[in-house]
Amino acid sequence: PGSKLPQTGTTIFTVMSALAAELGAINLSQGFPDYDADPRLTALVNDAMQKGYNQYAPMAGWMPLREQIAQKVEKLYGAVYNPDTEITVTAGGTQAIFTAIAATINPNDEVIVFEPAYDCYAPAIKLMGGTVKSLELEPPDYRIAWDMVKRLISNRTRMIILNSPHNPTATILRQEDIDELAALVKNRDILILSDEVYEHLVFDGEVHQSMARYPELQERSFIVASFGKLFHTTGWKMGYCLAPAALMAEFRKIHQYIVFSVNTPMQVGITEYLKDESVYNTLPDFFQRKRDFFRDGLSQTRLELLPCSGSYFQSVSYKHITDIKDCDYAIQITREHGVASIPVSAFYSKGTDHKILRFCFAKKQETLEKAVERLMKL
Numbered sequence: 001p002g003s004k005l006p007q008t009g010t011t012i013f014t015v016m017s018a019l020a021a022e023l024g025a026i027n028l029s030q031g032f033p034d035y036d037a038d039p040r041l042t043a044l045v046n047d048a049m050q051k052g053y054n055q056y057a058p059m060a061g062w063m064p065l066r067e068q069i070a071q072k073v074e075k076l077y078g079a080v081y082n083p084d085t086e087i088t089v090t091a092g093g094t095q096a097i098f099t100a101i102a103a104t105i106n107p108n109d110e111v112i113v114f115e116p117a118y119d120c121y122a123p124a125i126k127l128m129g130g131t132v133k134s135l136e137l138e139p140p141d142y143r144i145a146w147d148m149v150k151r152l153i154s155n156r157t158r159m160i161i162l163n164s165p166h167n168p169t170a171t172i173l174r175q176e177d178i179d180e181l182a183a184l185v186k187n188r189d190i191l192i193l194s195d196e197v198y199e200h201l202v203f204d205g206e207v208h209q210s211m212a213r214y215p216e217l218q219e220r221s222f223i224v225a226s227f228g229k230l231f232h233t234t235g236w237k238m239g240y241c242l243a244p245a246a247l248m249a250e251f252r253k254i255h256q257y258i259v260f261s262v263n264t265p266m267q268v269g270i271t272e273y274l275k276d277e278s279v280y281n282t283l284p285d286f287f288q289r290k291r292d293f294f295r296d297g298l299s300q301t302r303l304e305l306l307p308c309s310g311s312y313f314q315s316v317s318y319k320h321i322t323d324i325k326d327c328d329y330a331i332q333i334t335r336e337h338g339v340a341s342i343p344v345s346a347f348y349s350k351g352t353d354h355k356i357l358r359f360c361f362a363k364k365q366e367t368l369e370k371a372v373e374r375l376m377k378l
């Protein structure tokens, strides 16, 4: 039988993390922390296991956790989601994204995707027989040209995928974008898939523009969030999806046959932990300090910094250093200087190469220091 995804190879995150491990390089490629989660959180999960929360959770998630999520979302963004019908706990953001796409995209439906784009969107769309309509954004600002988006819309357009704070470009949606988006989808039957897994990683006092803030957008949106990014526990593969009841009903039809439900003790532990708002309110400061420290360091290297308003990624341009392809340069730096990064061309369907690398700064200060020291030798 032929491949269902003939153009798809192994995800760049696996490739670069494996290379970093093989060479013993500092791994600033795949986005995950190199420090541990809060011991209070791991103790709460331990407790849950000890107390016997070790059987299937309800299909849509542990109800107290869904209630806790509803409270958080209402407090932060003013939107009221019904925990019973509008919130589902997922095995990470990626599963939520796949499920939302599988639940809504039919053969020949078109989905608008902004590139560079996180690499899990397009394969899911294609598997469902949909067509990816991509719009390339230009560095260093990667602003969305909404008149171009309008031109991409046809009567087959079923969905627009948004991602703010954005991976890999570290840009965020602003009020102007929201206004343009709202005008564009008004009176059109277009869904929004909003990947908001970095919602708490917004810097310089800026506001996270969640779709949940805007009723006219919220009513057509799947919003995806991640506990891995929130609690420095990417290995737990825990997240959730919010959507209005009719959309969520379709989402759950798929969710129940992909994972059925998500592991119970972590849901129980997270429920308790989430009651303390400071566990997420402190995140912008925590990561902004890392961002500033890393940017200061990188500014002493030959690499050129791109803006960073959100997420835990910092992109750099090296086009003034060499014109080697970004994939080759990322490998070369890993081999010769011991620092792994992600070549941003991996986020373009056409492999567009602007000579930009992405570094993850969710790392201990000493890791960032050591990485900068090595990158000084470039």
Ligand code: GLN
Pocket: 013, 014, 029, 030, 031, 032, 094, 167
């Ligand atoms: N979100 C992470 C990143 O961008 C990767 C997660 C994964 O490897 N699937 O680095």
